Amino acid sequence: MSWNPDTYLAFASERTRPAADLLARVALDKPQWIADLGCGPGNSTALLAGCWPSATVEGVDSSPEMIARARESGVHADWQVHDIAAWNPDRSYDLVFSNATYQWLPDHRALLPRLMRHVAKGGVFAFQVPNNQNAPSHAAMRETAADGPWAAKLKNVRGVFVETPSAYYDILAPHASARAGSIDIWTTDYLHVLEGEDAVFRWVSGTGLRPYLDALAPDERDAFTAQYKARLNAAYPRRADGRTLLPFARLFAIARV
Numbered sequence: 001m002s003w004n005p006d007t008y009l010a011f012a013s014e015r016t017r018p019a020a021d022l023l024a025r026v027a028l029d030k031p032q033w034i035a036d037l038g039c040g041p042g043n044s045t046a047l048l049a050g051c052w053p054s055a056t057v058e059g060v061d062s063s064p065e066m067i068a069r070a071r072e073s074g075v076h077a078d079w080q081v082h083d084i085a086a087w088n089p090d091r092s093y094d095l096v097f098s099n100a101t102y103q104w105l106p107d108h109r110a111l112l113p114r115l116m117r118h119v120a121k122g123g124v125f126a127f128q129v130p131n132n133q134n135a136p137s138h139a140a141m142r143e144t145a146a147d148g149p150w151a152a153k154l155k156n157v158r159g160v161f162v163e164t165p166s167a168y169y170d171i172l173a174p175h176a177s178a179r180a181g182s183i184d185i186w187t188t189d190y191l192h193v194l195e196g197e198d199a200v201f202r203w204v205s206g207t208g209l210r211p212y213l214d215a216l217a218p219d220e221r222d223a224f225t226a227q228y229k230a231r232l233n234a235a236y237p238r239r240a241d242g243r244t245l246l247p248f249a250r251l252f253a254i255a256r257v
């Protein structure tokens with residue numbers, strides 16, 4: 001799947017907010033080694049490096065475009081183009097952090113325990129994933145995909161992988177410290193206030209829509225986009241002041257090891 005840092009960063013403030021909210025619940029004094037998995041253009045990594053300037057921070061992402069942008073960000077970190085599915089460093093970390101990324105990787109029951117093995121004793125594993133698969137934005141994406149000449153082509157476009165909060169408890173707890181309070185899981189509903197035309201379309205263009213657009217030829221892409229925008233604009237009408245409200249549910253999980 002291709003990533004475009006400019007499209008993604010068009011909503012940098014809204015996309016970074018959950019990383020800040022996750023980080024606010026990470027109770028670590030002086031972590032020395034930190035990994036930001038799926039660091040994207042470095043916006044989440046910037047928070048980590050800012051919070052603990054003396055730590056060694058590694059930003060890991062499979063997209064060369066995202067890592068190139070992260071390198072230009074001026075954030076002091078060690079940037080690595082790497083697939084999280086194959087991430088197997090030979091050291092452990094005080095914090096393994098990830099904002100808005102694990103939903104792209106399958107089989108969290110196997111993935112998360114494997115990643116947690118890289119957290120040092122007393123360290124923290126923290127992540128956030130979107131919890132909006134049934135939101136109108138995503139339902140309209142699936143409807144548009146199923147309802148056009150491209151249906152066969154888009155039939156196998158991969159969805160995202162997100163479990164329920166209690167499933168995450170069951171996945172994390174066996175690998176976390178047995179002490180009370182070692183697991184912290186919560187959900188938050190944001191209400192993003194977006195400016196300009198086709199705001200929700202521009203939002204999803206930076207993330208969830210990409211696998212669909214990547215699978216289409218340019219002329220199909222235009223027709224798909226027109227149909228999808230019509231559905232989105234009906235589901236997310238502009239307010240009297242011209243802005244668009246995007247409710248967005250997110251799921252947060254922290255495990256102390």
Ligand SMILES: C[S@@+](CC[C@H](N)C(=O)[O-])C[C@H]1O[C@@H](n2cnc3c(N)ncnc32)[C@H](O)[C@@H]1O
Binds near residue numbers: 016061062105207
């Ligand atoms: C939505 S962005 C999140 C960026 C940043 N962490 C933030 O807080 O906004 C998701 C990132 O995950 C990366 N990604 C997706 N699948 C990945 C994988 N298997 N391995 C490494 N990175 C991956 C993408 O390249 C993208 O940069």
